[in-house]
Amino acid sequence: ARAGSDTLLEGLNPQQREAVVHAGSPLLIVAGAGSGKTAVLTRRIAYLLAERGVMPGQVLAITFTNKAAAEMRERVAHLVGPRANNMWVSTFHSSCVRILRAQAALLPGLNSNFSIYDADDSRRLLTMISKDLNLDTKRYTARLLATHISNLKNELVDPEQAAADADKDPAELPRLVAKVYGHYQQRLRSANALDFDDLIGETVAMLQAFPQVAEYYRRRFRHVLVDEYQDTNHAQYMLVRELVGSTTADPNAEHSIAPAELCVVGDADQSIYAFRGATIRNIEEFERDYPDARTILLEQNYRSTQNILSAANSVISKNTGRREKRLWTDSGEGELITGYVADNEHDEASFVASEIDKLVDSGEAKFADVAVFYRTNNSSRALEEIFIRLGVPYKVVGGVRFYERKEVRDIVAYLRVLANEDDTVSLRRILNTPRRGIGDRAEACVAVHSEQRGISFAEALRDGGEGRVPLLNTRSQKAIASFLELMDGLRMMLPPEFSSDEVVPDQLGDIGDVVEAVLERTGYRAELAASSDPQDGARLDNLNELVSVAREFSSDARNAAGLIDSPEDGDVDARDGEPDPGSLAAFLERVSLVADSDQLPDSDEGVVTMMTLHTAKGLEFPIVFVTGWEDGQFPHMRALGDPTELSEERRLAYVGITRARKRLYLTRAVIRSAWGQPIQNPESRFLQEIPTDLVHWRREDPGTGIGSGGAIGGGRARSSGYGGQGYGGHSYGGSSSGTPSFGAARSRNNNLVLAVGDRVTHDKYGLGTVLETKGAGPTATVTIDFGSAGKVRLMLIGGVPMTKL
Numbered sequence: 001a002r003a004g005s006d007t008l009l010e011g012l013n014p015q016q017r018e019a020v021v022h023a024g025s026p027l028l029i030v031a032g033a034g035s036g037k038t039a040v041l042t043r044r045i046a047y048l049l050a051e052r053g054v055m056p057g058q059v060l061a062i063t064f065t066n067k068a069a070a071e072m073r074e075r076v077a078h079l080v081g082p083r084a085n086n087m088w089v090s091t092f093h094s095s096c097v098r099i100l101r102a103q104a105a106l107l108p109g110l111n112s113n114f115s116i117y118d119a120d121d122s123r124r125l126l127t128m129i130s131k132d133l134n135l136d137t138k139r140y141t142a143r144l145l146a147t148h149i150s151n152l153k154n155e156l157v158d159p160e161q162a163a164a165d166a167d168k169d170p171a172e173l174p175r176l177v178a179k180v181y182g183h184y185q186q187r188l189r190s191a192n193a194l195d196f197d198d199l200i201g202e203t204v205a206m207l208q209a210f211p212q213v214a215e216y217y218r219r220r221f222r223h224v225l226v227d228e229y230q231d232t233n234h235a236q237y238m239l240v241r242e243l244v245g246s247t248t249a250d251p252n253a254e255h256s257i258a259p260a261e262l263c264v265v266g267d268a269d270q271s272i273y274a275f276r277g278a279t280i281r282n283i284e285e286f287e288r289d290y291p292d293a294r295t296i297l298l299e300q301n302y303r304s305t306q307n308i309l310s311a312a313n314s315v316i317s318k319n320t321g322r323r324e325k326r327l328w329t330d331s332g333e334g335e336l337i338t339g340y341v342a343d344n345e346h347d348e349a350s351f352v353a354s355e356i357d358k359l360v361d362s363g364e365a366k367f368a369d370v371a372v373f374y375r376t377n378n379s380s381r382a383l384e385e386i387f388i389r390l391g392v393p394y395k396v397v398g399g400v401r402f403y404e405r406k407e408v409r410d411i412v413a414y415l416r417v418l419a420n421e422d423d424t425v426s427l428r429r430i431l432n433t434p435r436r437g438i439g440d441r442a443e444a445c446v447a448v449h450s451e452q453r454g455i456s457f458a459e460a461l462r463d464g465g466e467g468r469v470p471l472l473n474t475r476s477q478k479a480i481a482s483f484l485e486l487m488d489g490l491r492m493m494l495p496p497e498f499s500s501d502e503v504v505p506d507q508l509g510d511i512g513d514v515v516e517a518v519l520e521r522t523g524y525r526a527e528l529a530a531s532s533d534p535q536d537g538a539r540l541d542n543l544n545e546l547v548s549v550a551r552e553f554s555s556d557a558r559n560a561a562g563l564i565d566s567p568e569d570g571d572v573d574a575r576d577g578e579p580d581p582g583s584l585a586a587f588l589e590r591v592s593l594v595a596d597s598d599q600l601p602d603s604d605e606g607v608v609t610m611m612t613l614h615t616a617k618g619l620e621f622p623i624v625f626v627t628g629w630e631d632g633q634f635p636h637m638r639a640l641g642d643p644t645e646l647s648e649e650r651r652l653a654y655v656g657i658t659r660a661r662k663r664l665y666l667t668r669a670v671i672r673s674a675w676g677q678p679i680q681n682p683e684s685r686f687l688q689e690i691p692t693d694l695v696h697w698r699r700e701d702p703g704t705g706i707g708s709g710g711a712i713g714g715g716r717a718r719s720s721g722y723g724g725q726g727y728g729g730h731s732y733g734g735s736s737s738g739t740p741s742f743g744a745a746r747s748r749n750n751n752l753v754l755a756v757g758d759r760v761t762h763d764k765y766g767l768g769t770v771l772e773t774k775g776a777g778p779t780a781t782v783t784i785d786f787g788s789a790g791k792v793r794l795m796l797i798g799g800v801p802m803t804k805l
C-alpha cells in the first residue's frame, strides 16, 4: 500500500514540509540536533518515489553508518513498500565499494576481487615497509605513518604530489611520509587491495579520469542525498561533486546532462570527526559551492525536553565563530538534569548501575531505553565490572570489536586469501598460523624470490612448493606444498559464481561450511581445544560465533534469492557493483564494512547500550548517562591547550547531551585511574557552562559540599581561573555556578613548576617527593611519592592544592 502525499507530509512542520517537496536546485538543510533532519531526508526519499515518479534505482542516499542506512531503507519501505529495496542507501564507503567493483576493469592493477584493508591491516603493511626501508620504527611508528598517509588521502593528495610538496618543505617528516606513502600504494596494488581511504579516493580519481563513467553514474543517480554532511572530508566532498555533476556546466556541451538533485543535511555544531579530515567548510560554503542552492533552517526540536535542550544550547553557545541558532521544543521543561560527583570511577559506575536498576524496578524504563556514554573507549571497563556484578544487562558498541579479535581476524584472513590470493598481508598472516613449519626464514626466502622475479607473493609461494625458490630447505618446501594443497581444497568449497539474474537459491551453498572447514582442516580449532589457557575457551566461542554469522548470512542470501523480483520497468539494474549474493566476496565485504554502530542491539533486546560519544552521533535514547565530566577526561587532555580541539570537544558535549529524550545524567569522578595511577582531575569546564538551575546535584563535591566545581580537599582547582592560562582567550574564571573561590589556593598554585626530587606538601596527601615529571604547560603531569598515602600522578593544570617546599 502506497502512502499518498497527504500521509507523507502529515505531521511535518512548514519548514520540514518545504524540504520534503523542494524540487530542482541543490538543497541544504541546516539545523540543530533532534530537529528532524534525518527524518526529513527519509520522508523526502519516500516523497520522490511516491509523488515525483522517481525510480528507486535513481536514488543514492548516504548515511554515516550501515546501521543508519538499514534503518532509513526500512522506514522508506514502510512508507512506499518493497520497491525501496532497489535504492542505494549506504555509507560513503559501501557505495564506493560497489562502484569500484563494478568498474574494476578501469582500475589499473586491480581486479574486482580486491581486498579491503582496515586500519590494522594498513599498520601491518606499514610495519613491513618500515622494516624494508630500515626506518627508525620507534620514532616513526606505523600508527604515525598511517595517520599522515590517511590525511594526505583525505585531501586527495597522491604520492607524487606528496613528494613534490615535501621537496618544498624543509622538514624531514613530510619527505619520509611521501616516500613510505609511495611504497605503501605499490604494495597495496600488488596485493590487489585498497584501504578505507582509497575506497573514496580511487572512486573520485576514476570518475575524474573517465568522463563516460562519471556520465553513467550521473544519468543513473538523479537524486543524491547526504546525512551528517558536517562530517564529510575533502575526498567525500569531491565524490559528491563528481556524482552530482557540475551545476554550472554548459548545458550544450557534449556529454552533459543536467546535474542530479542534491540534498544534504547537517549541523556544524555536531562536527566531531576533524581528526579524520572532516571539515565544516563543506557545510558552511555549500551556497558558494552550489550557487543556486536553497537553504532551509529547522528550529523545532522534537527529541528532548526543554531542560535538556537549554543545557545543550548553553554549552554550545560558548563556541566562537558559529552561526547562532535557537532550538526550541514544545514538549515542556521535563525533569531537571541529574548531577553526581563520585569519589572515583568505581563510585561513578556504581551510581550509574544503581540508578538504572531503580529506573527499571520502578517501571519507568526498560534497560533498552538507557544509554551510557563516555569519552574514551577504555572508560567502559569500570562500568562493565559493576554492571556484571550487579547483573545489569549491557552491550558495548565499539571497543574491542568482534571482528578485531585475533582469532576472528585469522580466520577472516583465510577467507580473504580464498577470495583473493594476491592479498599478501592476509596470506602472510596465515602462512604459519597455526604453526605448520613455514618459519620466518622460509617466508623471507619466498619474499625475496617474489621481489627478484617481480611476481606476487602467492606465485612465489607456488614456486616454493615446487622447489624453485633458492635457499629453501626441503622441509619448508614440503610444508609449503601441503599448505597450498590445503588452500586448493578449501577453494573447491566456495559457492559457484552466478551472474545476478540467474541465482539458483539451492546452489548458493553455505559460507558457514567454508568457515567450518577452515577451522577443521587447518587444525586451528584443535589447537585451541587442546590448550589449557582459559582464554582459548573464549576464543573458541568467538569462532563458533563466526560460523553462525556466516550461516546466517548464507541463509539470508538464499531467502533473498528466492524473493528477488525482476527489476522494475525503466529502473536501472540496482545490483551492479555488488558481489554475487551469497558469495564469499559478499560475506567479506560485509565483514569489512561493519562500522561501530552496526553492533547496536535491537531495541527490544532489553540491554543497556554503552558507547563512546563519537559513536552516539545521530542516535537517541529516552535516558542518557554521560560520564567523566572532568578536565583532562572530557575535554580530553589533548584538547586542553588547543582552542580548536577544545571547540571540537565542546561539540562532542553538545552531541552527547542532545541524545537524551527525557532524562539526562551527568557524572564526574574526583579521582580517576589512568595508566594505572590515580589522577585528580578538576571538574569539566563544560559542566560550568550549564546553568546551575537546570541541574539537581544528587551528590555534591565531598570536599566542599558544593556539586558544581572543585577538586578534593580544600583546594579549588576550578576557581583558579583558566583565563589566566590563555585557553583561546576565554575566561573561565567567572563561573555562573556561584561557588566560592579559594583565593589562597589559587595564587599559591598557579604556574607550579616542579622538578624530580622536589619536596611538596599537598592539602590531602601531605608531604611528598616528586618522582617523575611529564609534559609542559596545561598537560604537564607529575608523579609524586606521598609515602604511606601512596604514589599519585597529578596534573599541574589549574590550581593544585599543593605547595613546593
Ligand code: ATP
Binding pocket: 011, 012, 013, 016, 031, 032, 033, 034, 035, 036, 037, 038, 039, 040, 267, 270, 301, 302, 303, 617, 618, 619, 620, 658
Ligand atoms: P541529529 O542532529 O541528532 O541527527 P536529527 O535532526 O536528524 O537529529 P531526527 O533524528 O530526524 O533528528 O529526529 C529526532 C526525533 O524527532 C525523532 O524521534 C523523529 O522521529 C522526531 N521528529 C522529527 N520530526 C518530527 C515531527 N514533525 N513531528 C514529530 N516528531 C518528529
Ligand code: MG
Binding pocket: 037, 038, 039, 618
Ligand atoms: Mg540525524
